Amino acid sequence: MSAVREQRALVVGAGLAGAAVCAQLTRRGWHVTLLDAAAGAAQAASALPVGMLSPHVTRAPTPLSRLSALGVADMQAELERLLPPGQGWQACQVDNLGHDPGRWPAALVRPAALVQGWLREAAATGRLQTRWNAPVARLRREAGPGQASHWTATDAAGRELAQAPWAVVASALGSLAVLQDTDHRLGLDALPLRPVKGQMSLAALTGPPLAERPMRNNGVFVPLYEDAGLAPDWPTRVWSMGSTYHRGDASTTLSDADHERNRDSLQAMHPDAARHMAQAARAGELMGWAQVRCASLDRLPLMGAVPDVEALQTRLSESAPRRGGLLLAQVPRLDGLYMLSALGSRGLTLAHWCAQQLAAQMADEPTADVAPDLLQALDPARFVWRRVRKQGRVGA
Numbered sequence: 001m002s003a004v005r006e007q008r009a010l011v012v013g014a015g016l017a018g019a020a021v022c023a024q025l026t027r028r029g030w031h032v033t034l035l036d037a038a039a040g041a042a043q044a045a046s047a048l049p050v051g052m053l054s055p056h057v058t059r060a061p062t063p064l065s066r067l068s069a070l071g072v073a074d075m076q077a078e079l080e081r082l083l084p085p086g087q088g089w090q091a092c093q094v095d096n097l098g099h100d101p102g103r104w105p106a107a108l109v110r111p112a113a114l115v116q117g118w119l120r121e122a123a124a125t126g127r128l129q130t131r132w133n134a135p136v137a138r139l140r141r142e143a144g145p146g147q148a149s150h151w152t153a154t155d156a157a158g159r160e161l162a163q164a165p166w167a168v169v170a171s172a173l174g175s176l177a178v179l180q181d182t183d184h185r186l187g188l189d190a191l192p193l194r195p196v197k198g199q200m201s202l203a204a205l206t207g208p209p210l211a212e213r214p215m216r217n218n219g220v221f222v223p224l225y226e227d228a229g230l231a232p233d234w235p236t237r238v239w240s241m242g243s244t245y246h247r248g249d250a251s252t253t254l255s256d257a258d259h260e261r262n263r264d265s266l267q268a269m270h271p272d273a274a275r276h277m278a279q280a281a282r283a284g285e286l287m288g289w290a291q292v293r294c295a296s297l298d299r300l301p302l303m304g305a306v307p308d309v310e311a312l313q314t315r316l317s318e319s320a321p322r323r324g325g326l327l328l329a330q331v332p333r334l335d336g337l338y339m340l341s342a343l344g345s346r347g348l349t350l351a352h353w354c355a356q357q358l359a360a361q362m363a364d365e366p367t368a369d370v371a372p373d374l375l376q377a378l379d380p381a382r383f384v385w386r387r388v389r390k391q392g393r394v395g396a
């Protein structure tokens with residue numbers, strides 16, 4: 001079916017995930033309509049002023065450390081290809097002071113610059129349409145007589161926003177509401193996405209950098225980031241410390257308590273810089289930025305075809321597989337519906353590599369060079385599949 005269906009997709013969400021998907025699909029000749037609830041691209045977590053791209057090093061390889069090795073190399077190539085250094089990113093090294101100590105090659109990146117770069121590239125193909133201020137409340141699958149099925153995105157008033165034979169949900173935490181309200185009632189258990197609020201503290205840097213290079217332990221200290229593309233009312237030369245972690249918190253309000261937490265973490269890494277931060281706070285010069293990360297229960301992204309939980313339920317009621325006998329590949333999927341969400345704290349590392357795999361799946365391209373167990377570790381159907389294998393049923 002996928003081979004003959006028109007290569008036209010709607011993508012919901014214009015952060016790192018959605019923009020990378022747009023770039024990957026339009027590169028392959030697909031037509032894409034990108035929808036976002038906000039007035040423009042990169043307005044949520046991807047509005048992060050400066051993030052760290054660096055490997056996730058572990059003693060023994062884990063899916064995340066393997067993904068991270070692939071993703072960092074891929075993203076580094078994207079940065080070099082898309083953006084001049086100093087206009088959205090700068091290469092650096094980072095001193096890891098806590099777990100797995102060492103000095104690693106890294107980059108400081110303003111994600112919005114990448115998002116804009118990918119969208120510019122996609123628009124240059126003539127195959128990208130964008131719709132801002134377009135909050136998707138519902139995705140509905142429809143098929144007229146003799147027609148291939150397609151997905152229609154509607155707003156809360158039921159007005160049609162866009163429709164296409166394929167849809168990709170890349171709306172971070174918002175993915176849950178969009179997918180839950182399909183005709184297929186994907187539950188929280190099937191897609192366990194969680195908010196993790198984070199606050200970064202930063203201020204203008206007027207003198208020399210506060211340290212030679214960035215450091216990481218409980219948070220990342222960036223002694224200097226220079227970028228004319230930071231928010232219009234912000235300085236172009238800043239230092240930053242962050243970010244805090246509040247699991248289960250989906251708010252974006254700045255708090256003094258979180259600045260204090262960041263100061264404590266900085267104190268443990270670089271006491272002089274922590275003093276500098278306290279001075280900036282006293283002088284009213286400390287700035288903050290808070291947003292919400294979207295994380296999954298096993299801290300890995302959800303990338304791939306969305307499971308059809310109802311069809312799975314029906315199949316199980318008709319012929320229950322032997323306990324543990326169901327294969328992940330046998331979980332039925334919603335025709336033409338894909339997702340890329342739960343990039344957690346590693347959107348910079350994971351967005352483009354995952355988007356590449358997603359587009360390859362949608363276009364039915366071979367993924368022979370990627371270890372199958374890694375793709376399975378990202379499969380959005382893994383949670384419902386694990387439950388069936390463990391308990392023999394879909395629901396709790």
Ligand SMILES: Cc1cc2nc3c(=O)[nH]c(=O)nc-3n(C[C@H](O)[C@H](O)[C@H](O)COP(=O)(O)OP(=O)(O)OC[C@H]3O[C@@H](n4cnc5c(N)ncnc54)[C@H](O)[C@@H]3O)c2cc1C
Nearest residue numbers: 013015016017037044045046051052136171174198347348
């Ligand atoms: C404080 C903090 C520090 C971080 N530091 C780092 C770091 O150092 N390194 C790193 O790699 N990552 C870091 N991250 C994580 C990184 O920012 C995210 O992983 C990444 O931005 C997620 O991209 P995304 O596209 O999945 O989500 P988002 O950028 O949040 O985009 C989701 C989009 O979907 C839209 N949307 C939602 N619901 C709907 C709907 N119903 N209809 C239409 N549109 C909708 C939203 O408007 C939004 O534009 C940090 C995050 C935070 C909060």
